[in-house]
Amino acid sequence: MAGLSRREIDARGHPVWAEVDLDALRHNVRVLRDRAPGAELMGVVKGYAYGHGNPECAVAMLEAGATRLGVARVAEALHLRDRGIAAPIHVFTEPPVGAVAALVERDLVATVYTLDFARALSDAAENAGRRVKVHLKLDTGMHRVGVLASEVPDAVAALRGLPGLELEGLWSHLAVADVPDHPFTRKQLDLFEDLCGQVQRAGLRVRYRHIANSAAILSLPEAHLDIVRAGVAAYGLWPGPSFVGCAPLRPVLSLRARVIMAKDVPAGDRLSYGLTYELRRDARVITVGAGYADGYDRRLSGRADVIVRGRRRRVSGTVCMDQFMVDVGDTDAQVGETITLIGEDGGERVTAEELAELIGTINYEVTARIPSRVPRLFTGRAPA
Ligand SMILES: Cc1ncc(COP(=O)(O)O)c(C=O)c1O
Numbered sequence: 488m489a490g491l492s493r494r495e496i497d498a499r500g501h502p503v504w505a506e507v508d509l510d511a512l513r514h515n516v517r518v519l520r521d522r523a524p525g526a527e528l529m530g531v532v533k534g535y536a537y538g539h540g541n542p543e544c545a546v547a548m549l550e551a552g553a554t555r556l557g558v559a560r561v562a563e564a565l566h567l568r569d570r571g572i573a574a575p576i577h578v579f580t581e582p583p584v585g586a587v588a589a590l591v592e593r594d595l596v597a598t599v600y601t602l603d604f605a606r607a608l609s610d611a612a613e614n615a616g617r618r619v620k621v622h623l624k625l626d627t628g629m630h631r632v633g634v635l636a637s638e639v640p641d642a643v644a645a646l647r648g649l650p651g652l653e654l655e656g657l658w659s660h661l662a663v664a665d666v667p668d669h670p671f672t673r674k675q676l677d678l679f680e681d682l683c684g685q686v687q688r689a690g691l692r693v694r695y696r697h698i699a700n701s702a703a704i705l706s707l708p709e710a711h712l713d714i715v716r717a718g719v720a721a722y723g724l725w726p727g728p729s730f731v732g733c734a735p736l737r738p739v740l741s742l743r744a745r746v747i748m749a750k751d752v753p754a755g756d757r758l759s760y761g762l763t764y765e766l767r768r769d770a771r772v773i774t775v776g777a778g779y780a781d782g783y784d785r786r787l788s789g790r791a792d793v794i795v796r797g798r799r800r801r802v803s804g805t806v807c808m809d810q811f812m813v814d815v816g817d818t819d820a821q822v823g824e825t826i827t828l829i830g831e832d833g834g835e836r837v838t839a840e841e842l843a844e845l846i847g848t849i850n851y852e853v854t855a856r857i858p859s860r861v862p863r864l865f866t867g868r869a870p871a
Pocket of ligand 1: 531557579660699700701702716717718719720726
């Protein structure tokens with residue numbers, strides 16, 4: 488879904504929207520670029536830019552100095568190409584071999600780690616009279632996707648025999664970089680260096696090596712190598728609890744919703760499904776036009792705070808699919824007022840980290856789960 492203006496959000500009656508501050512995103516990219524001055528920065532924009540919205544976020548990241556983009560799926564890459572983005576776009580996983588033509592035609596940077604896929608891709612490239620840039624994914628211990636250390640000699644031999652492929656990069660992914668000084672990270676870095684050395688010694692000239700995610704950009708300069716892959720920190724979210732405040736990052740996303748009904752309810756009455764919340768005194772109750780179908784998790788029922796007129800108020804009772812209620816006491820809240828579910832208002836701030844903690848997940852998931860029915864309102868300088 489494309490971004491909407493404030494006027495469109497009002498005219499279409501959207502009761503909940505995500506405000507995405509592109510200036511904050513650009514600022515964060517510059518901060519991260521400065522942390523890894525010798526490396527190119529890849530803006531990781533998979534998952535609809537962690538829920539923040541594409542192509543606007545992708546373009547803003549490129550404007551701030553990212554030189555390439557990373558996505559998980561071919562369809563995400565095509566969405567960016569269709570919107571005129573010409574920068575290199577890396578697809579982090581191999582799609583089924585039926586999709587190799589799209590990688591060739593749209594000049595995407597493919598990840599390779601299986602022989603069948605590499606062959607199919609090479610054939611497709613040769614048929615088109617081209618060479619496709621590929622980055623070989625090395626499994627250094629996370630065991631998600633990639634070539635195991637023991638398979639690297641075979642992979643090198645196979646790549647030599649595939650003329651449609653240009654081996655441009657070697658890369659891997661860190662499993663616990665968010666935990667400072669975890670010994671497994673050192674093991675992964677050492678193994679990666681060793682495997683890169685093997686490939687080079689076998690005579691393959693490879694221009695890029697990359698392994699650093701946000702946590703490694705912020706805490707492991709030795710992992711920066713030739714490209715750093717910046718995801719969560721670019722969105723002003725912390726890679727883990729020990730990183731909070733370690734760099735001057737600014738949160739990019741705020742989630743706002745409107746009061747869609749307000750009423751005075753007598754003491755002793757109960758609210759929402761399950762009647763779990765009882766009013767101790769007569770109070771104003773507001774119904775907020777956002778629910779779990781907007782990514783506002785049902786487990787936030789009775790636990791999360793929202794900001795009403797600059798003051799924290801607890802969600803009262805069960806979060807429904809499209810609404811939830813809040814007891815605002817004697818505050819005379821009115822229909823149409825904006826309240827804040829994530830973000831700042833009047834000096835108070837609710838963070839994605841705080842909501843994640845309440846429901847036992849990570850900040851990544853809190854923003855990534857905001858679905859497309861919630862319009863994105865982009866603020867800051869419009870992307871060119
Ligand atoms: C392959 C790959 N690289 C980089 C990233 C970016 O990680 P982060 O958001 O922690 O910076 C991700 C995200 O999960 C990823 O899957």
